[in-house]
Amino acid sequence: MLLRIKNLWVKAGSKEILKGVNLNIKPKEKVVLLGPNGSGKTVLAQVIAGNKKYKINQGKISFSHKDISNLSPEKRTTLGIVLAWQAPPKISGVKFQDFLSKINKSKMINDIENFDLKISSILENELNTNISGGEKKISELLQVIALKPKLVIFDEIDSGLDIKNLKRVCQLIEKELLEKGVAALFITHNGHILNYFKPDKTLVMLDGKIICQSKDYKKILSTITKYGYEKCKKCPLLSNR
Amino acid sequence: MVMKNVKNAHYYQIDNKVKNITAGKGVEILESKVAYKKYPWVRKYLKEKPSKGYFIWVKKQVDFPLMTCISLASYKSIQKLSNLLVVEEGLDIKANAFCNALKNDLCGVHQANGIVILKKGAKLEYLHLHSWGEKDLVEPNYEFYLEKDSQLNYYYKNFDPPKELNFKNYFEAQENSQVNLKVYLLGRKTRVKLEEILDLKGKNSKGLITLKLVADKKSNLEAISKITAFNQNTGHLECQGLLIDDGSSISLVPNLVCKNKKAQLTHEASIGKISEEELTYLRTRGLTEKQAINLIINGFLEK
Numbered sequence: 183m184l185l186r187i188k189n190l191w192v193k194a195g196s197k198e199i200l201k202g203v204n205l206n207i208k209p210k211e212k213v214v215l216l217g218p219n220g221s222g223k224t225v226l227a228q229v230i231a232g233n234k235k236y237k238i239n240q241g242k243i244s245f246s247h248k249d250i251s252n253l254s255p256e257k258r259t260t261l262g263i264v265l266a267w268q269a270p271p272k273i274s275g276v277k278f279q280d281f282l283s284k285i286n287k288s289k290m291i292n293d294i295e296n297f298d299l300k301i302s303s304i305l306e307n308e309l310n311t312n313i314s315g316g317e318k319k320i321s322e323l324l325q326v327i328a329l330k331p332k333l334v335i336f337d338e339i340d341s342g343l344d345i346k347n348l349k350r351v352c353q354l355i356e357k358e359l360l361e362k363g364v365a366a367l368f369i370t371h372n373g374h375i376l377n378y379f380k381p382d383k384t385l386v387m388l389d390g391k392i393i394c395q396s397k398d399y400k401k402i403l404s405t406i407t408k409y410g411y412e413k414c415k416k417c418p419l420l421s422n423r
Numbered sequence: 424m425v426m427k428n429v430k431n432a433h434y435y436q437i438d439n440k441v442k443n444i445t446a447g448k449g450v451e452i453l454e455s456k457v458a459y460k461k462y463p464w465v466r467k468y469l470k471e472k473p474s475k476g477y478f479i480w481v482k483k484q485v486d487f488p489l490m491t492c493i494s495l496a497s498y499k500s501i502q503k504l505s506n507l508l509v510v511e512e513g514l515d516i517k518a519n520a521f522c523n524a525l526k527n528d529l530c531g532v533h534q535a536n537g538i539v540i541l542k543k544g545a546k547l548e549y550l551h552l553h554s555w556g557e558k559d560l561v562e563p564n565y566e567f568y569l570e571k572d573s574q575l576n577y578y579y580k581n582f583d584p585p586k587e588l589n590f591k592n593y594f595e596a597q598e599n600s601q602v603n604l605k606v607y608l609l610g611r612k613t614r615v616k617l618e619e620i621l622d623l624k625g626k627n628s629k630g631l632i633t634l635k636l637v638a639d640k641k642s643n644l645e646a647i648s649k650i651t652a653f654n655q656n657t658g659h660l661e662c663q664g665l666l667i668d669d670g671s672s673i674s675l676v677p678n679l680v681c682k683n684k685k686a687q688l689t690h691e692a693s694i695g696k697i698s699e700e701e702l703t704y705l706r707t708r709g710l711t712e713k714q715a716i717n718l719i720i721n722g723f724l725e726k
Contacts, residue, residue: 231707235699255706265707271700275722285708308722325708 183247184209184333184365185230185263190241192229199225199236201390207333207365212379214368214399217387218411223369224268226387227337230367231265232258245333262332266322266339268369273309278321281309286328299350315342323351327358333365340374352378373403386414432492432521434477438500449483455505465507468538473505476535479518481510488517495524495531495559506537513544520549522563524556524585531556533585537565541573541600551579557612559585566593569600571625576603582726584613584642591618596656598625605633607724610642610671617646623656623686630658637720638664638671649678652686664694665723667716 185207192200199222207213217223229236230243232255243251245261253261273281282305304321307313313321319339326334336355340348352375360366360379368375376384376399384402386394393414396402406414433452435443446452458465458478465478477491495502510516524531533555541547555561561584569575581588594602602621621630630650638644650658664673679688697719705715 228703233703233707235703254712255703256709256711259707259709267704267707271698271704273701273705273719273722275725276718281708281718285710329709 186244191239214381222390264331268337432490434491451480476504476506492521501532504535509540510545512542515546523554527556530558535563544572546574553581554583555585561585571598582609588615594621596628602630611640619648634662639667641670645674647676651680655685660690662692
């Protein structure tokens with residue numbers, strides 16, 4: 183197992199956000215995590231990446247059989263866990279191109295112009311500054327590729343991108359990450375990413391718990407489309423967990 | 424930050440010894456005491472007879488940046504300088520001024536009174552770099568006089584401050600002239616007092632003062648910035664402070680004085696700390712906490 187999360191309970195301040203999450207991801211596996219806004223998906227992503235804003239009260243996160251629950255974010259990145267942020271913060275005065283060179287471990291990034299993405303404004307601007315929401319997603323993806331991960335967590339990579347760019351981004355993910363054996367956890371509330379990737383496993387998170395899991399993403403998607411997230415607890419798949 | 428080729432400086436002084444004066448064509452460079460004797464008009468600007476310092480008179484357009492370098496090299500060395508820079512009408516000049524200590528523990532004193540004159544339509548881009556030892560006392564006091572239609576872009580950068588820095592700048596802007604001052608200072612184990620006074624005297628003169636100050640390692644930074652509009656002027660004052668540790672403090676005092684109803688003066692001032700979210704973000708990119716803090720500081724100071 184590449185990533186193993188066992189009975190994870192997490193608080194932000196005094197509020198319990200994650201309430202006993204269990205999640206396993208194998209090497210090369212593609213996993214999709216669906217859930218409505220506020221269900222705890224982003225907190226889960228941040229906790230896996232090592233954000234100390236969130237306190238683990240119970241449970242354990244292991245990566246390649248090593249307990250990483252108390253590791254710093256940079257050590258997790260060095261081990262191979264890389265998060266593509268949903269809303270990356272602005273870093274004033276730091277030019278994206280310089281930053282990318284600083285963190286780059288991948289030869290691919292040296293041929294960045296071949297990616298067929300409109301990235302000139304990203305390259306010229308400061309990190310996450312004066313660029314659109316879609317460009318931020320592309321910026322995140324380029325950084326992810328530069329860091330040569332073993333596991334990528336894409337937090338809402340499919341929101342804010344137009345169809346054309348989403349397609350290109352997904353092609354890039356396929357070619358530069360998935361085909362090279364990188365495992366991926368796609369976090370999404372709208373499920374658009376499922377038009378491009380056929381996951382090995384699809385999960386649904388509600389109120390800090392993973393309430394549903396299936397290998398058949400179509401069944402889950404159709405259930406959500408039909409009943410909405412609020413009615414997921416009544417989903418027939420739930421009894422098959 | 425040390426100047427790489429001090430031998431190329433047009434004026435180069437170590438402690439109180441002038442090592443080199445090289446004036447290019449169109450520029451006259453002298454010790455200020457020599458100029459004081461040679462040109463009676465110099466006395467209009469240098470009120471007292473100077474003992475040390477430079478006189479630079481740019482008479483014709485030059486295509487190279489003027490460079491001065493003044494260093495402290497000996498233990499307890501004391502420099503008291505009177506400098507005068509005059510740029511003649513319509514010239515477009517760049518000047519780089521380096522003042523530094525060659526060692527970290529000299530306990531030196533660097534005091535400089537400087538006058539900069541921009542004649543009608545002159546333009547000066549002036550980069551002033553300071554790099555000091557931890558035990559030095561530094562007290563520069565500069566006055567800039569901008570005649571009609573002239574323009575000054577003045578960048579002061581100090582990323583290695585002395586134990587104590589008292590830095591005063593006065594700017595007087597006549598009709599249609601423009602002052603753009605940017606001060607970048609990284610305070611570590613230091614006590615700094617900055618005073619920036621800008622008098623917009625002539626009609627349509629404009630001024631922009633930007634301060635970016637970082638206080639780290641028990642530093643105490645105080646900045647008083649004042650813009651006065653005497654005429655139909657526009658001016659903006661932007662002061663930003665970044666506080667790194669709890670033992671440090673930053674005090675920003677923006678002051679706008681409007682003496683003409685058609686003038687427009689504005690200011691923004693803020694003091695903040697490094698955002699935890701930014702730190703975490705950079706750490707998820709593989710940077711250590713220290714590397715991430717340095718990157719944020721360097722970005723803030725546009726290093």
